[in-house]
Amino acid sequence: MNIEREYDIIVIGAGPGGSGAALAAAKKGMKVLLLEKRQEIGAPKRCAEGLSMSAMGRMGIERDDLWIRREIIGATIYAPNGEHIGVDYKDGPEGYILERKVFDKCLAEKAAGLGAKVLAKAEVTRLLKEDGKVCGVEVEFEGEKKEIKAKIVIAADGVESKIAREAGLDTTLKLVDIASGAQFEMTNVDIDPDRIEMYFGNDIAPGGYVWIFPKGENIANIGIGVRKPYAKEKAIDYLKRFIESRSGLKKGSIIEVNSGGVPVGGLMENMVTDNLIVVGDAAHQANPIHGGGMGEAWVGGRIAGEMAAEAIKANDLSKKFLGKYNKLWWEKRGNKLQKLVKLREVMESFSDEDLNWLVDYLKGEDLIEFARSSGFGKFAKILMKKPKLIKLARKLL
Ligand SMILES: Cc1cc2nc3c(=O)[nH]c(=O)nc-3n(C[C@H](O)[C@H](O)[C@H](O)COP(=O)(O)OP(=O)(O)OC[C@H]3O[C@@H](n4cnc5c(N)ncnc54)[C@H](O)[C@@H]3O)c2cc1C
Structure with missing residues (x-):
């Protein structure tokens, strides 16, 4: 050579x-x-292999069927109490799950x-x-x-x-600025093949979240990111517990195991x-x-x-x-x-009760707007509706 x-x-x-x-x-x-x-x-x-259309736009690359596994046409966000918000991207896919x-x-x-x-x-x-x-x-x-x-x-x-x-x-990196990630690519699992799912909660994924990113009808990346000092156990332990608690997932097979750190600040x-x-x-x-x-x-x-x-x-x-x-x-x-980073700092102060309240209050369209806008004014206004969150909301203004 x-x-x-x-x-x-x-x-x-x-x-x-x-x-x-x-x-x-x-x-x-x-x-x-x-x-x-x-x-x-x-x-x-x-990697969980998720790439949004906006990230692709910034990259300046065109989609290529060689590396696209699935279009993301919706998302479901779960609160600690199991309540959820559905987001539907009506104007076409919001992103893709890739073959990284x-x-x-x-x-x-x-x-x-x-x-x-x-x-x-x-x-x-x-x-x-x-x-x-x-x-x-x-x-x-x-x-x-x-x-x-x-x-x-x-x-x-x-x-x-x-x-x-x-x-x-x-x-x-400070410990709080790095998320520890663990993931199984699993097949033969019961998932929604068109929507990404995200689960929040201080017992489920302290300082982070669990994701299910579908790659096909019965195959998905199921992973977690957690952060210290919030997490008391390893990321993989939280992930295993999450999977074990769901019959549609625990029956599945693991075809790849991934882990790694992610800088988040x-x-x-x-x-x-x-x-x-x-x-x-x-x-x-x-x-x-x-x-x-x-x-x-x-x-x-x-x-x-x-x-x-x-x-x-x-x-x-x-x-x-x-x-x-x-x-x-x-x-x-x-x-x-x-x-x-500021928004992350505000979000990590939420208790499970605050998260339950938010998921109950927000609509899918709110989440689309938050994700696409560059300011946090509307989010801050919503937080201000809960007296306990007013102080946190002010940090976003
Ligand atoms: C569990 C998990 C899930 C994730 N999910 C997503 C997701 O869904 N979407 C998303 O956009 N991002 C996701 N990420 C983050 C994403 O993977 C990284 O941000 C991205 O890969 C960063 O790209 P990079 O080129 O900086 O580094 P990397 O992709 O890490 O590339 C660095 C490369 O350098 C090579 N290297 C290191 N040292 C040497 C050396 N001495 N000589 C030669 N080569 C070297 C490594 O082998 C590696 O290939 C996830 C990360 C993790 C850990």
């Missing part, structure tokens, strides 16, 4: 963040190398199609530095360690990122240093409410790829120049996500 000794840009990690960065940089004429430690891009998945393994590969294929060199089973073992500045990577490929130089390195190595820290950036003001940019989960660029990060990673990656190309063309690889990426990302995504 032909790997050259020097590239303009090396991207570490071929998730959506890395592929987005590689594609954007290759599009700008850069010589790009995208390295992925796993032997198969996208596998094993660490195929999706991630297709994204990497797009980057390769524009000229990026993509290599699976190529693990970056350390950063190379010259005068304290990053100048490339050491990569283990085909049983050998090789040093490859680059003007800029983009770290897209996911939530467990080591690369950013090695470059001197503090990526530590701790957005980074600075995601660059000299010659290096961090993107995607590695930079905590995920939705703080539902934990969706595919779209965010791709968008963050694309901004980083374009910025890196601009820096190389300007012959200025300094932290100051690359800092434009911070500014652009915060304008495009960060400010919106920061508001959602």
Whole structure:
């Protein structure tokens, strides 16, 4: 396999963040190398595979039947007491459940199609530095360690990122800003094949929620995200209990087990240093409410790829120049996500009784409006109807 000794840009990690960065940089004429430690891009998945139409719109990609498993035409939100709200998307699907393994590969294929060199089973073992500045990577490929130089390195190595820290950036997440996820892909289960389901409650999923994302008539990703300090047990224990309590689920078969962390806060003001940019989960660029990060990673990656190309063309690889990426990302995504962190903080103060009240009060159309609008004014007004929640509501105004 032909790997050259020097590239303009090396991207570490071929998730959506890395592929987005590689594609954007290759599009700008850069010589790009995208390295992925796993032997198969996208596998094993660490994802419930839900992608909203709005996230797809931001990504700027068209639907492809290769990676669509199911259209989402409705949602059901369950309160702790079992009461629920139904949401119907009357104007067409609100999103899709994907086959993530195929999706991630297709994204990497797009980057390769524009000229990026993509290599699976190529693990970056350390950063190379010259005068304290990053100048490339050491990569283990085909049983050998090789040093490859680059003007800029983009770290897209996911939530467990080591690369950013090695470059001197503090990526530590507070426990409250990380959700622990556990999931079974199950078949032969009784589910609604057209609607996603979400279950809330401080006993069911403390600091998070349980999801059922259908992939077909009798097959679904059934998973959970929980957070400390709210959760006293492991995510998988809450999930098993949930499944055991439902006869339509416990009779099913498990065809895949997934787990992983999801950043739901701790957005980074600075995601660059000299010659290096961090993107995607590695930079905590995920939705703080539902934990969706595919779209965010791709968008963050694309901004980083374009910025890196601009820096190389300007012959200025300094932290100051690359800092434009911070500014652009915060304008495009960060400010919106920061508001959602606030909303998450308000929601995590809800007792089960508050959640029961909300589900009783809200209508499906309210939820569609909340999800699509950028302000929380209407939500705050609803909370104010319950005297106990007035103080919390004020935090949203
Ligand atoms: C249980 C669970 C459910 C989720 N559900 C959803 C969902 O329904 N919808 C949604 O949008 N998001 C979901 N997410 C979040 C989503 O999966 C991530 O936000 C998204 O994958 C982030 O993309 P990324 O490119 O930043 O990182 P990743 O997709 O994690 O990619 C990072 C890549 O870097 C590679 N890598 C790491 N270190 C190295 C190294 N040293 N050398 C080479 N390669 C390296 C890894 O192998 C990996 O492939 C879920 C997450 C979890 C854990």
